[in-house]
Amino acid sequence: MELTVNRLSVSLSGIDIVKDITLHVENGAFVGIIGPNGCGKSTLLKSIYKVIKPTKGTVLLNERNVAASSAKVIAQKMAVVAQFNDMSFDFTVFEMVMLGRTPHKHALEPDREIDYAIVQEALKKTDLLAYSDRVYSTLSGGEKQRVILARAIAQQPKLLILDEPTNHLDMKYQLQILSIVKSLKVPVLAALHDLSLAATYCDVLYVMKDGQVAAHGTPGEVLSKELIGRVYEIECEIYVNPVTGGLAIAYLPLADH
Numbered sequence: 001m002e003l004t005v006n007r008l009s010v011s012l013s014g015i016d017i018v019k020d021i022t023l024h025v026e027n028g029a030f031v032g033i034i035g036p037n038g039c040g041k042s043t044l045l046k047s048i049y050k051v052i053k054p055t056k057g058t059v060l061l062n063e064r065n066v067a068a069s070s071a072k073v074i075a076q077k078m079a080v081v082a083q084f085n086d087m088s089f090d091f092t093v094f095e096m097v098m099l100g101r102t103p104h105k106h107a108l109e110p111d112r113e114i115d116y117a118i119v120q121e122a123l124k125k126t127d128l129l130a131y132s133d134r135v136y137s138t139l140s141g142g143e144k145q146r147v148i149l150a151r152a153i154a155q156q157p158k159l160l161i162l163d164e165p166t167n168h169l170d171m172k173y174q175l176q177i178l179s180i181v182k183s184l185k186v187p188v189l190a191a192l193h194d195l196s197l198a199a200t201y202c203d204v205l206y207v208m209k210d211g212q213v214a215a216h217g218t219p220g221e222v223l224s225k226e227l228i229g230r231v232y233e234i235e236c237e238i239y240v241n242p243v244t245g246g247l248a249i250a251y252l253p254l255a256d257h
């Protein structure tokens with residue numbers, strides 16, 4: 001499945017937040033969106049997954065216009081792991097992950113053997129089998145985040161949208177979550193804050209500033225000291241990590257603090 005965002009704009013409370021953004025996620029590609037706090041990453045993603053109505057532009061899943069499709073049809077194709085997942089319901093972890101099966105069922109259709117098997121597999125992939133009967137609201141932030149990923153996996157999406165999926169996670173689970181996502185072999189569009197993780201996992205990066213795309217390309221093309229300096233208003237050095245062979249970034253302390 002491919003995602004095409006064409007000249008998308010979003011205004012909220014009369015303010016232009018997302019301005020004329022065009023982007024493409026090819027089938028199988030892991031595409032990152034990076035940019036400073038408040039540049040519009042979440043708003044862009046929300047307008048792609050139909051929580052916010054764009055003022056202009058189109059979002060296509062293959063040839064299907066997302067705006068003209070039902071929420072159920074979109075949920076059969078696209079799963080979302082968003083930033084804040086606090087819910088007041090006292091669902092167990094198993095029940096939360098089973099919610100991922102909802103778009104594939106008719107109203108009031110009971111859970112089938114196949115649904116149980118898919119949920120079990122999603123729990124296994126995210127290291128959560130031992131948490132099945134725990135109440136979701138009692139979990140730590142990182143555990144909750146893994147449950148939300150497990151729910152997205154159980155949804156068996158054709159495209160995955162991640163909004164800062166590694167928030168709350170320690171290093172092991174940051175790496176684990178991105179590796180699991182990569183292993184699903186579905187195209188991914190992810191807003192990420194950690195530029196080194198973005199460089200490691202993404203095939204293509206879109207850099208946002210003030211609601212617009214400031215640059216896009218492979219991490220090697222995009223992550224220059226000049227661009228990061230301009231977009232984030234910081235000084236840094238980019239180097240090849242001698243251990244991993246990947247791109248790494250050293251940030252310099254701000255001079256006037």
Ligand SMILES: Nc1ncnc2c1ncn2[C@@H]1O[C@H](COP(=O)(O)OP(=O)(O)OP(=O)(O)O)[C@@H](O)[C@H]1O
Nearest residue numbers: 012013015017035036037038039040041042043044
């Ligand atoms: N309903 C709203 N009305 C007015 N402004 C809004 C509204 N929702 C978001 N904004 C503003 O839009 C801008 C973009 O917010 P958004 O959450 O998309 O940024 P972001 O790049 O995801 O930021 P972060 O990295 O901090 O999560 C922010 O300045 C935010 O305050």
